[in-house]
Amino acid sequence: xxxxxxxxxxxxxxxxxxxxxxxxxxxxxxxxxxxxxxxxxxxxxxxxxxxxxxxxxxxxxxxxxxxxxxxxxxxxxxxxxxxxxxxxxxxxxxxxxxxxxxxxxxxxxxxxxxxxxxxxxxxxxxxxxxxxxxxxxxxxxxxxxxxxxxxxxxxxxxxxxxxxxxxxxxxxxxxxxxxxxxxxxxxxxxxxxxxxxxxxxxxxxxxxxxxxxxxxxxxxxxxxxxxxxxxxxxxxxxxxxxxxxxxxxxxxxxxxxxxxxxxxxxxxxxxxxxxxxxxxxxxxxxxxxxxxxxxxxxxxxxxxxxxxxxxxxxxxxxxxxxxxxxxxxxxxxxxxx
Amino acid sequence: xxxxxxxxxxxxxxxxxxxxxxxxxxxxxxxxxxxxxxxxxxxxxxxxxxxxxxxxxxxxxxxxxxxxxxxxxxxxxxxxxxxxxxxxxxxxxxxxxxxxxxxxxxxxxxxxxxxxxxxxxxxxxxxxxxxxxxxxxxxxxxxxxxxxxxxxxxxxxxxxxxxxxxxxxxxxxxxxxxxxxxxxxxxxxxxxxxxxxxxxxxxxxxxxxxxxxxxxxxxxxxxxxxxxxxxxxxxxxxxxxxxxxxxxxxxxxxxxxxxxxxxxxxxxxxxxxxxxxxxxxxxxxxxxxxxxxxxxxxxxxxxxxxxxxxxxxxxxxxxxxxxx
Numbered sequence: 001x002x003x004x005x006x007x008x009x010x011x012x013x014x015x016x017x018x019x020x021x022x023x024x025x026x027x028x029x030x031x032x033x034x035x036x037x038x039x040x041x042x043x044x045x046x047x048x049x050x051x052x053x054x055x056x057x058x059x060x061x062x063x064x065x066x067x068x069x070x071x072x073x074x075x076x077x078x079x080x081x082x083x084x085x086x087x088x089x090x091x092x093x094x095x096x097x098x099x100x101x102x103x104x105x106x107x108x109x110x111x112x113x114x115x116x117x118x119x120x121x122x123x124x125x126x127x128x129x130x131x132x133x134x135x136x137x138x139x140x141x142x143x144x145x146x147x148x149x150x151x152x153x154x155x156x157x158x159x160x161x162x163x164x165x166x167x168x169x170x171x172x173x174x175x176x177x178x179x180x181x182x183x184x185x186x187x188x189x190x191x192x193x194x195x196x197x198x199x200x201x202x203x204x205x206x207x208x209x210x211x212x213x214x215x216x217x218x219x220x221x222x223x224x225x226x227x228x229x230x231x232x233x234x235x236x237x238x239x240x241x242x243x244x245x246x247x248x249x250x251x252x253x254x255x256x257x258x259x260x261x262x263x264x265x266x267x268x269x270x271x272x273x274x275x276x277x278x279x280x281x282x283x284x285x286x287x288x289x290x291x292x293x294x295x296x297x298x299x300x301x302x303x304x305x306x307x308x309x310x311x312x313x314x315x316x317x318x319x320x321x322x323x324x325x326x327x328x329x330x331x332x333x334x335x336x337x
Numbered sequence: 338x339x340x341x342x343x344x345x346x347x348x349x350x351x352x353x354x355x356x357x358x359x360x361x362x363x364x365x366x367x368x369x370x371x372x373x374x375x376x377x378x379x380x381x382x383x384x385x386x387x388x389x390x391x392x393x394x395x396x397x398x399x400x401x402x403x404x405x406x407x408x409x410x411x412x413x414x415x416x417x418x419x420x421x422x423x424x425x426x427x428x429x430x431x432x433x434x435x436x437x438x439x440x441x442x443x444x445x446x447x448x449x450x451x452x453x454x455x456x457x458x459x460x461x462x463x464x465x466x467x468x469x470x471x472x473x474x475x476x477x478x479x480x481x482x483x484x485x486x487x488x489x490x491x492x493x494x495x496x497x498x499x500x501x502x503x504x505x506x507x508x509x510x511x512x513x514x515x516x517x518x519x520x521x522x523x524x525x526x527x528x529x530x531x532x533x534x535x536x537x538x539x540x541x542x543x544x545x546x547x548x549x550x551x552x553x554x555x556x557x558x559x560x561x562x563x564x565x566x567x568x569x570x571x572x573x574x575x576x577x578x579x580x581x582x583x584x585x586x587x588x589x590x591x592x593x594x595x596x597x598x599x600x601x602x603x604x605x606x607x608x609x610x611x612x613x614x615x616x617x618x619x620x621x622x623x624x625x626x627x628x629x630x631x632x633x634x635x636x637x638x639x640x641x642x643x644x645x646x647x648x649x650x651x652x653x654x655x656x657x658x659x660x661x
Contacts, residue, residue, distance in 0.1 A: 210450055212450075212452065213445065213448070213450050213451075213452050216442065216445075216452070217442060217445055219429075219434065219442075220427070220429050220439075220442065221425075221427045221428075221429070223389070223394050223423075223425050223427050224423070224425060224427060224429075224442075226393075226394055226414065227392060227394060227418060227421070227422065227423045227425075228418050228442060228443070228445040228446055228498070229414055229415040229417070229418030229419070229445060229446040230414070230445070231414055269433060273433040273478065274433055275433040275434040275438065276434075276438065278452060
């Protein structure tokens with residue numbers, strides 16, 4: 001990543017962050033936003049509450065989730081040497097979905113509604129952790145990473161089937177709760193929840209950065225990496241743990257948010273051609289944060305009282321953008337062959 | 338006798354934890370410092386499997402690989418990577434990687450997690466680039482290179498690794514004749530001048546015969562026969578290992594069906610030799626005795642005598658037309 005690209009990304013991130021705080025169902029002028037953030041006084045006490053308790057956690061969540069998912073996607077694409085890999089290929093988030101589906105639709109959560117947001121997050125975490133342990137067990141036995149990829153896909157299919165069965169036997173209201181969770185949600189986060197999400201994502205990110213050398217060497221495949229002194233099993237565990245921390249924790253709190261993880265690394269490769277993870281990781285983090293912030297702004301349909309599900313926006317807005325860039329540059333294949 | 342850099346005793350290689358698929362067994366081989374060895378064998382005979390086993394990327398099914406006097410599995414992976422560098426047939430992705438960045442990867446055994454390159458590393462990268470002659474394309478991304486250029490970059494990466502032993506799997510693949518010979522000569526020079534122990538698998542029998550110090554040959558019974566090229570040739574080992582109908586490895590000539598129509602050829606030099614080859618290829622019986630057909634090969638002309646007449650032409654193609 002060149003200095004210019006870096007500055008451009010950081011500036012865009014800052015501008016979009018402020019925009020995200022400014023726009024919404026109520027318009028709050030940027031200068032008021034700044035004064036509230038600086039702890040200054042404002043004539044509208046409700047604005048203060050809107051900014052600090054609603055918009056700020058939401059914008060911070062968008063940054064953390066966007067950056068985290070994009071890094072996780074990059075790690076998976078490099079580990080599996082597959083441009084179609086993303087944060088969800090290991091089946092971690094499918095595990096989270098299954099966890100939520102089971103608790104919501106089998107009625108375990110009945111009577112615990114006072115715990116509701118935490119309860120969903122907890123069941124998602126348990127589901128993700130369970131699959132994570134399975135993946136680790138498999139990773140220790142298989143020789144090449146492709147087997148892991150197939151494992152993830154098969155697990156996803158099986159979990160999807162179980163969710164269908166659960167839906168078939170469930171009440172409409174329970175299905176709705178589950179569906180709402182799958183739409184993804186950046187807005188429900190409190191500072192308490194963020195105090196768990198942020199350190200976890202930081203840990204996953206830091207681990208990814210420590211593994212930049214392994215990720216670079218893995219570009220040439222596992223045999224070459226091993227011949228260059230890279231400890232394959234250790235690196236694979238590290239990458240899986242990092243990606244699982246990122247995906248698992250984010251999915252638990254915000255639902256399975258699509259598109260960011262798979263698409264952002266490709267966008268970054270096109271804007272700033274590089275294969276060196278030391279520069280790719282920060283670039284992908286910034287780009288992921290920027291794109292999810294933009295999607296969040298759009299999802300709130302500024303000026304209206306409606307909010308679109310974030311997953312619909314990431315796909316509806318993001319997919320055409322990626323297709324446009326791919327067609328214009330025609331080099332996704334070039335990057336991978 | 339010099340101490341070998343790498344050797345194998347009673348080695349068996351193949352796949353499967355319990356040795357279900359042994360590809361080669363009872364292998365006794367060694368690579369000495371300063372030696373350039375070509376490893377020949379038919380497709381699928383186990384060359385790559387042995388090469389991966391010797392480099393530690395795959396466990397042996399029986400026996401042991403000894404690296405500089407110590408069993409290979411006792412090395413930690415980092416120390417091993419400073420002793421053995423490889424060129425594999427695995428495809429290399431990452432089109433955004435530039436030539437120089439790919440060669441840099443060769444220095445990974447010497448860097449810490451933060452991949453900071455010192456002066457030694459830079460110098461070694463420069464040396465590897467110039468050794469293979471790719472300084473002028475150092476900034477080019479891999480995706481823009483031809484297959485041949487990419488192959489040379491991959492070899493440069495192995496050189497940058499500065500290991501005592503280089504094991505190369507089909508490094509000549511994708512290269513045209515000139516680049517094949519250049520690469521072979523370069524590997525030979527690395528072995529002879531810098532004392533590296535180099536093993537290369539290849540299908541280039543004729544080039545290997547002329548440039549290798551020793552050959553390893555996979556025989557039809559899945560054992561390995563090794564020796565100086567000329568010995569193997571004269572002992573008939575190569576003919577046994579590569580039974581190719583109508584091709585005589587000892588003379589390097591294709592055998593044609595014996596002709597019926599005799600042609601007497603007179604002349605000398607290259608023109609004479611290639612005229613004879615053309616006639617043999619077309620199924621004539623070439624002789625020095627007087628015959629019903631005759632060709633007198635000059636410097637730029639061919640005088641053909643047939644049915645008492647004489648005709649002069651200025652190319653082999655025209656000569657063949659007149660004879661027919």
